[in-house]
Amino acid sequence: MxxxxxxxxxxxxxxxxxxxxxxxxxxxxxETKIMDTSARKGVAGKFIRLSKGITRYTLEGPDTAKTIILLHGGSVIGDYVWEKNYKALVDSGFKVLKFDMYGRGFSDRINEAQTLDLFVSQINELTDSLNLSGPFEVIGVSMGGSIATGFADKYPEKTDRIVLISPIAVNPGKKRWYIDNPLLGNFLVSVYWYPRCVQKQMAEFFDRKKLAEYESHLKYLSEFKGVKADARSAWSNILAEDLTPAIERLQERNKKVLLIWGKQDPVVPIAASEKYKKILPSIKLQEVDQAGHISNYEKPDVVNAAIVSFLKD
The missing domain is CATH 1.20.5 (Single alpha-helices involved in coiled-coils or other helix-helix interfaces)
Structure with missing residues (x-):
């Protein structure tokens, strides 16, 4: 014995x-690299220090034009997701602001929970610091749809029309105890998720074979310290938050909303759009064929035309 x-x-x-x-x-x-001054050398855009850290942003367009705020999703690739939309919107006569949220792109990785309030506050502080006055046209893709909804809910007077592209808002993920556990969560993310994170994100597209440049940017930015911690935090916070009440308040405030959805979205299937249509009877839906979760990058001509038409209607 x-x-x-x-x-x-x-x-x-x-x-x-x-x-x-x-x-x-x-x-x-x-995560062998650190996001610092050296890593930002030669990077396009401008940098501004906000209360919680440095934010990289780009702002173009006539001073007299209506301002569009572009909000990317949870991927570390940041505002690159708007690479095929930004210039088209500027050329359509809008003033357009895109930026990297904390923990993504070339903005600072900060030791703070990835909550809806964190990102809504980042938008508000950035626009105030740049002396931009609303109301703004707010466009968000994936997790950015949750942030767009949260911003419109907290600052209705600063928000005009809203565009949600394959939003997570009323389709939150579930909190997992093993992800929240410091030891087990770190182990699983390091051994299982991180080695596959680029492959998994590229699988969100309808046809990844045509997106070598996107994949290259994704691989590079995935090498910086903070990717794993921020992903875990987002899963347990903003991506697990049900924003149905906030969507309902958009209806009460008569906000005009355009919903854009890739018909082959494997992350949040297009059938989820029915939830939004029930809550917002006046919502407009633009289906995008042969497009996955990030339809604005995969089918920019269709998405850009739909956005411009909606905002100029």
Whole structure:
């Protein structure tokens, strides 16, 4: 009996050491870069220090024009997701602001929970710092749809029309106890999720073969410290928050909303648009064929035309 106990203890310790070794092997080879002045050298756009950290942004268009705010999703790729939309909107006569949210693109990685309030506050502080006056046209894709909804809910007087592209807002994910657990969460994210994160995000498109440049940017930005921590925090906070009440208040305030959805979206299937149509009877839906979760990047001509038509109607 004593030998069996000793054997079990040795087996248990061996397993722990093996798992620690596997974790160390993966962790030491991940997130090898730091987002700092050196990493930002030569990067397009401007940088501004807000209360919680540095934010990279780009702002173009006539001073007299209506301002559009573009809000990217939860991917570390940041505002690059608007690469095929930004110039088209500027050329259509709008003043357009795009920026990297905290933890993404070339903005600071900050040690703070990835909550809706964090990003809504970042928008408000950035627009105030740039002396931009609303009401704004707010466009958000994926997680950015939640942020657009949250901003419109907290600052209805600063928001005019809203465009939601495959939004997460009323389709939140579930909080997972094992992701919140510091040890187990870090282990799973390091060993399982991170090695596959680029591949998983590229699978969100209808045809990834045509998107080599997007994939290249994604791989590069995934190498910076903070990707894993921010992903875990977003899953447990903003991406797990149900914004149905906020969507309902958009209806009460008569906000005009355009919904754009890739017909082949594997992340949030287009059938989820029915929830929005029930809450917002006046909502307009633009379906985009042969497009996945980020239809604005995959089918920019269709999406740009729909946005411009909606905002100029």
């Amino acid at each position: 004593k030998k069996i106990k000793i054997f079990l203890i040795i087996g248990f310790l061996t397993a722990i050491i093996a798992l620690a070794g596997v974790y160390s092997f993966y962790a030491l080879s991940q």
